[in-house]
Amino acid sequence: MGAAPRDAAAVARLHEFLRYDPETGCLFWRKKPSKRVVVGAPAGFPTATGHLRIEIAGHRYWTHHIAWLFVHGVWPSDIVDHINGRPDDNRIANLRIADSSKNMQNSRIYCTNTSGFKGVSFCKQTGKWRAAITKNTRRVHLGRYPSPELAHAAYVRAAGRMLGEFARVA
Known part of the structure; x- marks a missing residue:
């Protein structure tokens, strides 16, 4: 799943490799983590549930968690809920913290x-x-x-x- 970055260096690595646009909800590559990536291209690939996920240096992250981190400066404390129910819509206006229930x-x-x-x-x-x-x-x-x-x-x-x-x- 999308584990939280364990230290400040991991968070800095996310900022180094990615740029987030809160209006569109898209993450873009700033830097190439692998040969397959094109700088400036949208980052993330869809999972079976429709959520987008990113892999950097062997670590997998949900894009909605990264969006929350980039805007609020902290890793989400609980589940990040998509208000409109669309798991690929990561605009910050569409995200909120929720418990499982x-x-x-x-x-x-x-x-x-x-x-x-x-x-x-x-x-x-x-x-x-x-x-x-x-x-x-x-x-x-x-x-x-x-x-x-x-x-x-x-x-x-x-x-x-x-x-x-x-x-x-x-």
Whole structure:
């Protein structure tokens, strides 16, 4: 994964090799860490999750962590969350610190979801649509409804109340 630089020399090496543009969220190579790199070219390669990663001197770093370091002067203390849910959008305005629970609250709808709405599933026993939300690993049931739209409306209300700025309803 993207380990934190262990010392000031490692942080200085990142500054030596990279330049960050906070408006676009892109990192660019200042100096060649290998023969394959072109100075001035965008830095980072996409992983399976869509996040961008950089390797310098055998160390791998997430580009959103480097962006945080370059702007705030410290390595992030926890998870760096992408506000808009796009893991390749590393504009500083799109990044915020979050714990694991808050990061999960900001996740998109799961691909296994069959209702088409976040927080909504079908209850076979009652033939109704069940709304539920999770906060701090605790699942809160919000009731059963005759339609997925009504169940989702209950989820949206609860998300705004319980999750605040980290609520993602779609």
